Amino acid sequence: MNITVFGTGYVGLVAGVCFADAGHHVICADIDKNKIEKLNKGTPTFFEPGLEDYLKKGLKKKTLTFTTQLEEAVYKSKIIFIAVGTPQDPNGKADLTYIFNVVGTIVDNANEEKTIIMKSTVPVGTHKKIEKLLKKSKFPLHYVSNPEFLREGKAVEDFLKPERVVLGGTHKASIETLKGLYKPFLSLDRPILTMTQASAEMAKYACNTYLATRISFINEMANLSERLGANIKDVKKVMTHDKRIGHRFLYPGVGYGGSCFPKDVSALIHTADESDCDLKILKATHQTNEAQKLILFYKVLKYFLGELKGKKITLWGISFKPHTDDIREAPSVVIIQKLLKEKAHVSTYDPIAQDNLKKDFGDCIEYANDPYEALHNSEALLILTEWNEFRTPDFSLMKEKMKNPALFDGRNIYERKTIEKCGFYYEGIGT
Ligand SMILES: NC(=O)c1ccc[n+]([C@@H]2O[C@H](COP(=O)([O-])OP(=O)(O)OC[C@H]3O[C@@H](n4cnc5c(N)ncnc54)[C@H](O)[C@@H]3O)[C@@H](O)[C@H]2O)c1
Missing domain, CATH: 1.10.1040.10 (N-(1-d-carboxylethyl)-l-norvaline Dehydrogenase; domain 2)
Structure with a gap:
């Protein structure tokens, strides 16, 4: 089956490589030329365990192609997934600009009957607006709401073995086609749940x-x-x-x-x-x-009696959770902003998210290649992401590197007794 996926972010790219691996011909379309160039070379644009292998396999087998030619991506497939971003606007509302741009492209370029499947998370009721737009096409365009539940850091695994698949729609043939598409990924105890578009969006x-x-x-x-x-x-x-x-x-x-x-x-x-x-x-x-998000910052501020100017504070962990390089809305970002406002020196270490952090903070902060290097002359260490490599560190070496051994554990990964025995000042969350 030919499948088009609009958007090559965390959801679109993972869906694309996994459908390609199941033997379909998948066209992944994006407006971002840089991303498409990298993906065509087999280089993932974000970190996700297992993704690179599937990407390379799909390119090698020629079941996976990447393009910025959006029109072509529409007319080459009868099955079109939408997986573009739905960010928050300044009022907290979902911004559907990217969604409506894709829907416009589909309506303008449809050359036959097609099924349009919404993987992006869209507000309840969006289906009505989209179905109205799809009716403007000369060809029947059927709409199915198919929200995605994958977790970053386990995205490939989740897509290949979803706990359930949700299909919201009324066009029977489209629902049957999608059931067939997802069947290889589901075992007996993992159901396909069909419902109305509104219920799927709400779910x-x-x-x-x-x-x-x-x-x-x-x-x-x-x-x-x-x-x-x-x-x-x-x-x-x-x-x-x-x-x-x-x-x-x-x-x-x-x-x-x-x-x-x-x-x-x-x-x-x-x-x-x-x-x-x-x-x-x-x-x-x-x-x-x-x-x-700021609780650890205020603990640190209190510990230093409100004076952080010139103090070196180290952060271990930047991504919003382990196994991803995603720093969108990560607590680390607001904590760094607050520390910089207090004129502290900020030093950071994260196994994979540093490059994304550099885009936000440039040379305002330090980026270490090693967790112990980040601690050199530091007066406090904040744990913000529970990466495995932070769980059993060399406490003696840490103490040796630090000017002042104070540890603020934002993920409760350590036992107070152990840390205090090693000579550290320790604060966790609720412990
Ligand atoms: N990230 C997750 O873990 C996750 C999980 C479940 C659901 N979702 C939902 O899935 C949607 C996508 O999330 P994401 O994290 O993959 O987004 P993302 O921001 O990582 O990627 C979106 C991509 O869409 C592309 N794009 C924008 N306009 C386009 C257009 N007109 N045509 C083609 N491509 C276009 C962008 O260039 C970008 O590459 C969101 O609604 C999100 O809420 C995300």
Whole structure:
């Protein structure tokens, strides 16, 4: 089957290489010439475990092509996925400019009956606007909402083995075609769930905003535990042994980031406000998270009695979570901004996200090639991403390198007793 995917970001590129690996001929189209040039050479434009192998395999087998020729990408396939960005506008609303640009290109260039599949996360009700536009084409263009649930850092694995596939649409033949397309990726206990477009759109937001809420909830419990002399690690153990609660997305820390949770929480609040529905829990989730991103900064500021000028502060971990180089909405970014405002010297180490950070901060901060090098003469270390390589470091070497051994653990990866025994001042989140 010929498949076109518009957008070669985290979702589009992963979908493209995985469909190509399943034997389809996939055309990945993007407006970004640099990205397309790199991808045509087999170089991934972001870090994602396993991606490079699939990319190279698809190019070698010639089942995968990359183009900036958007018109050609439309007329060559009957199946067209849209996976372009839906960023947040200044009011917190989802900005659908990229989506409508693609829809316009499809409508203007359709040469036969086609199925248009929405993989991007779009506000509930967007399908109505798009279906209205698709009707302007001379050919029947059927619309299916197919939200994507992959996790950055595990994107390829998630795409190849999704927990469920959601298809929202009314055109039976299109739904059947998509069921066939996804079947090879699904086992018996992993279903294809069919529903209306609105339910599919809503389901995506419900999942992401619920997970974000769990994170803000546990962060509030951690902050309260700290004030009252309880230890959130023990509290959490009790919670997670309760099967009704489970253990996932209950890790206290410096808040959630990334390209999905923050913008999806804001977008759903916005959609609800427009329908006169006040999502109080989500508004609190968002507020708690904004404050949580700075919690470590204020701990450091308090430790240095409000004076950070000239002090070297080191950050281990920049990406919003491990196994990705994505720094969009990462807590590290707001913490660096605050530290620079206080005229601190900022030194950073991250195994893969440094290049993205350089685009934002240039030579305003230091980028070390090694975690210990980043600590040279440092007066405080902040752990912001729980990369495995930070879990069992050489504490003696760390202490040797640092001018002042103070450790602020934003991901609770260390045990207070161990760290204090090594001679460090230690603060975690809720411990
Ligand atoms: N990143 C994730 O983990 C994830 C997971 C599930 C869903 N989503 C959703 O999927 C969508 C895409 O997310 P992403 O992280 O892959 O985005 P991204 O920003 O990484 O990539 C989007 C790509 O679309 C391209 N683009 C923009 N306009 C275009 C056009 N007219 N034609 C062709 N390409 C165009 C951009 O150049 C860019 O390469 C968003 O709605 C997001 O919320 C993301």
